Amino acid sequence: MTPPLAVDIDGTLTDGTGALDPRVMTPLREWPEPVVVATGKALPYPVALCHFVGIPTRVVAENGGAAYLEDDDELVFVGDREAAQRVVDAYRERGYDLGYGDVDLTNRWRETELAVSLDQPLEPLRELAAAEGMNLFDTGYAYHVTSPGVDKGTALEAICDRLDRSVEEFAMVGDSENDAAAFERVGHSYAVANADDAAKATADFETEASYADGFLEALDAIRSL
Incomplete structure (x- = not known):
């Protein structure tokens, strides 16, 4: 069957x-x-x-x-979209970018997480996500800041x-x-x-x-x- x-x-x-x-x-x-x-x-x-x-x-x-x-x-x-936003805001404050331009169609409709382009530095993003208690997925297409569970x-x-x-x-x-x-x-x-x-x-x-x-x-x- x-x-x-x-x-x-x-x-x-x-x-x-x-x-x-x-x-x-x-x-x-x-x-x-x-x-x-x-x-x-x-x-x-x-x-x-x-x-x-x-x-x-x-x-x-x-x-x-x-x-x-x-x-x-x-x-x-x-998921905690606000926590994901805090992570990427802190990432930007360190001088990094999400990598998708001003319009950012990758994140425009996201309700529970945020994504960062693979061509952006990973380690500071990983550090900031951990400090916020968030997880990080590397899908091979983007880094995703997601909520535990x-x-x-x-x-x-x-x-x-x-x-x-x-x-x-x-x-x-x-x-x-x-x-x-x-x-x-x-x-x-x-x-x-x-x-x-x-x-x-x-x-x-x-x-x-x-x-x-x-x-x-x-x-x-x-x-x-």
């Missing part, structure tokens, strides 16, 4: 340039069980992805800080409760340390070949292929479970 599916976006549904691979859209649309898109991106990104793929909007965003389920039309936010695994488990499904029923595909907490909870977890060490160490399986090719390889394996 095909299990429900949770899937990351960046590094999993994308190619090596960060663009969405169009080949992923049909299998996501045709997946016979619920699909939950779980990402570190702000909420509009996975919502738009679900809309354009043509699947029900079931999303976890901001590394677990935001979750929306079309089935019950409830949007939930978890907020992660994709906790959010996915809450989504499953609302779907009246067990999180152990789910299979998940991802590529980063921010997927590890969800990998630990689902029944079957797959790290694509380009995944970081934390994701690979936690996943049940690692694909031979990278990026969207790895995702499609994982789907073939999941269908045969």
Whole structure:
């Protein structure tokens, strides 16, 4: 029996340039069980992805800080956005920048965390986050200042409760340390070949292929479970 599916976006549904691979859209649309898109991106990104793929909007965003389920039309936010703001304000006061320009579309819609570009210094950000009691995720695409206890695994488990499904029923595909907490909870977890060490160490399986090719390889394996 095909299990429900949770899937990351960046590094999993994308190619090596960060663009969405169009080949992923049909299998996501045709997946016979619920699909939950779980990402570190702000909420509009996975919502738009679900809309354009043509699947029900079931999303976890901001590394677990935001979750929306079309089935019950409830949007939930978890996390201390003000603490994240204090961290980045202190970072700026030390002369650093978030790295996204004046408009900063990366953070414009974030409700529970903030992101800093990978080309900015990490150690002072890590120090300031720790002083504020906040966590720091390196997703391979940004540094995310997040609240303790907020992660994709906790959010996915809450989504499953609302779907009246067990999180152990789910299979998940991802590529980063921010997927590890969800990998630990689902029944079957797959790290694509380009995944970081934390994701690979936690996943049940690692694909031979990278990026969207790895995702499609994982789907073939999941269908045969």
